[in-house]
Amino acid sequence: MALISTEERIEAVSKFLLQSPPGEINDVLNDVRTLIGDDESLETGVIPALQKYNLEQFTVAEVPEAHHTSIVSSTAQILGEKDRFLDPRSKTSFLFDHLSLEASDPQIYEPDQASEPFRSALEASALKYLDSHFNDGTTSVFATPNSTGHFVIQIVANKYNPVNFWSGRWRSEYIVDLDARKITGQVLVNVHYYEQGNVQLETKHKASITLPASIVASSPSSSANKVLALIAGQESTYQESLGDVYHEMGEKTFKGLRRALPLTRQKLDWDKVLGYKLGAELSASKGVFGGSGAST
Incomplete structure (x- = not known):
């Protein structure tokens, strides 16, 4: 059987990451680490997937030197700078690390005066x-x-x-x-x-x-x-x-899709399940041996 290459495993892991539920991407990332077995290759390989996920999911960043958060998205992305994003509220831009989710290096950004x-x-x-x-x-x-x-x-x-x-x-x-x-x-x-x-x-x-x-x-x-x-x-x-x-x-x-109650319209008493099973087995035994139920 052919071995799966690291590139193929990273591709599979990236697909898992892009389907991560809200707030659970770190859990997914930790769970798939064993599939790669090399943290350095994992970190390098999944950055594109993390970047796509963060932009699509409107990941929130703490704006450096400000007291509020801003949305990381394709609209906020500074043209020509892949990892720098605009916070119009503070009129600054910042670098964003898609792995650590930390913002840094704030720079003044002059808005268009007409709009x-x-x-x-x-x-x-x-x-x-x-x-x-x-x-x-x-x-x-x-x-x-x-x-x-x-x-x-x-x-x-x-x-x-x-x-x-x-x-x-x-x-x-x-x-x-x-x-x-x-x-x-x-x-x-x-x-x-x-x-x-x-x-x-x-x-x-x-x-x-x-x-x-x-x-x-x-x-x-x-x-x-x-x-x-x-x-x-x-x-x-x-x-x-x-x-x-x-x-x-x-x-x-x-x-x-599913009945709330069985056909008997009564809830099953799970504490008596073994008793029901034993009774069925005894009834089957009586049928096989032709017993009348009397003690021997």
Whole structure:
């Protein structure tokens, strides 16, 4: 049998990492170390997968010399610098280590003066929305380079509860196009429940919102508040629909897959299972020997 090369094993490990549930990528990485058997090769080989995972999952970084977190994503990536990311809130950029998840080397980043008033207004409104609707979340708001009417709002919220065997992540991204008077975006929800099993939920919801002309014509602060109000309505409706789906799954789908009770409509007393088995064996013995049940 041909031996599997280190490159093939690293490719397999990378696929495992990209499917890691929220907050569990370090656990997956530790579990697959034995497949490689060489930490140096493992670290070098999986960096591309870790980078892709961090960008797609909106990994959160502690911004150096600031008192807040920022989202690491492809939108935040500084053009031409693979591992340097922008934090518009502090007007700095930083290097990000995809293995240790640590940010370093902050540098001043000058924003576009024409788009900054509306971008900062969107950021202020997004922070208020975050504080009102998420227990533990991060938001970053970006202005598209060379455009005064194009902005990106990103939100991520994580909840890790290993004691109760579940974890979850909410990600949402919205592109605000003032010129086209439109908001397009998506919401992605990932939940992992793994007590005595392994169940994962992945959902994706696309959103499209038309902006009234009055919103675009308002002041940056007023417009930004109305934009976030529209986003809040969209996300609330989606969250309610998820609740309805869960309820229906519990009442219909799951019950259709498995009976809550056996055909007798009574729960099985597992303490008496051995007794049931012994009785069956005795009955079988009587049939074989033709016994009447009387003592010998």
